[in-house]
Amino acid sequence: MRATPKSGLGLRSAPAGSFDLLIGGKLQSAEQGATFAAHDPYLEEDWGQIAKASPADVDRAVASARSAFEDGRWSGMLAAERARIMLRLADLIERDAESLTTQQIFENGKLISEMRPGTLGLAGDCRFFAGLAETHGGATVQSARPGFTTFTLKEPIGVVGAITPWNTPLGLLGWKLFPALAAGNTIVVKPSEVTPTSTLMLAALCEEAGIPGGVVNVVTGGRETGAALVEHPDVSKIAFTGSTATGQQIASRAALRSARVTLEMGGKSPQVIFADADLDQAVNGVMAGIFAATGQSCMAGSRVLVEEPVFDRFCEILAARGSAMIAGDPLDPASQLGPLASRAQLDKVLAYFEIARAEGLDCVTGGHRLDRQGYFVAPTVYRDVPQGSRIAREEIFGPVVVVMHFNGEDEAVRIANDSRYGLAAGIWTEDLRRAHRLVHRIRAGTVWVNNYRIIGHTLPFGGYGASGIGREMGRDALEAYSETKSVWIDLGNRIEFRTGHGEEQGAV
Template sequence: MPPTIKDDIGLPPGELFIGGAWVAADGVREILDPATGAAVASVAQAGPAETQLALAAARRAFDDGSWSGLAPRERGRILLRAAEILRGQAEELARLESLDTGKPIMFTRMVDVATTIDQIDYYGALAAGIEGSVRRTGRPTFAYTRREPIGVVAAITPFNFPLILSSIKIAPALAAGNTVIHKPAEETPLTALRIAEVLHEAGVPDGVFNVLPGDGSVGETLVRDPRVDKIAFTGSTAVGRGIAAAAAETLKHVTVELGGKSANIMFADADLEAAINTAISGFVFNTGQFCMAGSRLLVQRPVYDEVVAALAGAIGHVPVGDPFDEGTVIGPMAGPRHLAKVRAFLDKAGQGGAKVYGGGPVHDGPGFWAAPTVLADVSQDSTFVQDEIFGPVLTVQPFDTEDEAVALANGTQYGLAAGLQTTDIARAHRVAERLRAGIVWVNGWALLDAALPFGGVNQSGYGREGGPEGLDEYLQTKSVLISVA
């Protein structure tokens, strides 16, 4: 058989990266191809000894000033060099991310890899602007502020966007002068190890960036150890609460981007064809494994039946299949436990009077597959509306007035993202102001850029990632006053 795009993917070393070197460990985990369930790589798993080694390396590298003592512009140059190296490896990196996660290759190229390079580029450029300011006071002093790194950062990331959700933490943390210990998700560590190779090649000093694949005990140690000064976490709300509580024991800085149940409001005046396409892409993107997925669709009653019919007719035609097929839009889920969670929800899909469209078997072979499913006429108190499913499941609810739409949209514990589809610009501004979410999209979904911050309110977390606000999360301010009397 001729070789395919899936053949000959260059795997990173299957070891830990600590103190600028590859380190073996007693524990090993097999990494599965989500499309087939077959093992494709073996990666060392950090235990207590390796975790302590990384903590010591990161603390030493920060305290000796080899990175924090560099001029911010020089740190920025190194990050820009890393972005350039990644740009030259973009295709290989996209294939590695698809192999690791099951994402369609079209999206890993256009979204995951492109966004990662953009984020590192952005913070590499932004680093040169890190500076304090002179302040006028009522005292006989020369007063100024300094913007300084926080210290050792533990970046703990999930399985759904390994590249993007890692680089959005690593790039600003390094630009600010911190050292980093990255604990990637157990299931998807491959691109984290590749990033370690690239940063090392770009000139990041030994110990400044470390990667510890492993289970939750690694993260727990990082959260509780006093040598760590900040936790940057993306994941579930339940885990995020525990991390925030544990980090409080040593008064660490914390940012947590947590669960979401984002509402997409479709008004009757919207461009319906475009709005329906947006609604579909908003919930099937990354097989629904997206904390900002548009998993709740609210439709104004005059067009409700038309929209539900269009969704019911369309979802069976969204291409599902091999992630390495250029035409695939929906790939497999990242692993068996995530699939089991989604199937547990779908087993109850017909309860409570909801109308079910789609779903059912999607693939006869091995792997971790879930079919896109639409649930119409769902009540606001339904678990499908209130709980994060993290799979390709869309609920659809009708509304009459703008006030009702806002109340429904804000009517969950979450507040990560929201959207509205309308041709009325005054309504767009008016409703966007009232939605309790960290980011609001109008006539689109998942429109993200390195220059703009995102993050949650309510049970979706706190802190911001992206933009200059994302850099601020890794800096602290010191005031200096020199008496001139």
């Protein structure tokens, strides 16, 4: 199931073939024999057939994961041994980093300049949680009652259902897989139907590393497959990354059976640029925040707020640099802009261009599909956009930025917080005191100062409001995959109680 890297542009081809479900450590076809196509958004061609899991297939996968959890083949393993296996997995990810990278590119068209370091970073994420596996535990607590020893235990939740997106398929899977494994859980993964094959490759490496069969299972398919996983009574937790609408549906269904959830959802993140900022750096940061990954990032800095004195100059520089970006083969390191990941995503972004035209917005560059092979749209900048505009309030998930002006800190904060989302924010200023003030006033799960879209496994990631529930990465993530048990040990107290007649009884 490994892809052969194709670095020569003339030799570019995806690894054709069929891809089955992974259940109980074995590759299996879907029970009903249904399949769907893998598609290259750059070549606009199908290149493989993927098994489409039915609810019956999901049931088999969950049963496999439940059996693996209950018999203790992973949860009952010494934490040091789990850590050793995860360290081996990290080594295998590094060994196969090139094939894992290119496989994702064939699936979603993301640039190799971004996907390669992201895949190598996946190995680092795995090592981080391997280290936490050995140190994760409860604490001895001073008892509130005399004559007791009290402490807490950390235990795995059970079967985790992970539903992952197409924009960063392995990176965002790792955010769920590694803490789940470190805490001793088993897992059933439902990757996006756009990017399922790279997930199967990583799951194969899990087994090669020594993770027992049934601990990691993969079911591929669409909405029906995901719904069956969310609603399954033996799935104890759902970990989801994707749109806010889908995440809210998952939360409501999971609540009906008291299943735990971690939801990392959408964003419409602001970047606030003050007149004293290094304008050249700020423009580069905005481009990294919205044009990198072709804007297909939950943390994309898609709302740019610029202080009035530098507003016109900022728009001029951003439009010039955006229009000069090189669109090309995502396997070519010289490419600066890749295609959108699918025809459906292309249609969505083009529809927003029509909305902007209907609203009479000022498009200073872009606003159209590029006349070339692949699902490319031009980097797009709208200026003087009203706060109530749909493209200023809705997540587009494309290389589309709206620029608004402000005067003073209070107005900047008001506009920045005028959103149902709260995933991320950027602040650009040379005034350190101002930066600290705004860090506290802007409601977002991650705030960068004089940079943007930098993440790492040591810090948690997640959002306020409609951007999600819970946090991924950092030590916080391990808590999200653990139950806390409180223990009271009596050191010899006499238990006394009174009957309904007021008679005192002895110890029982």
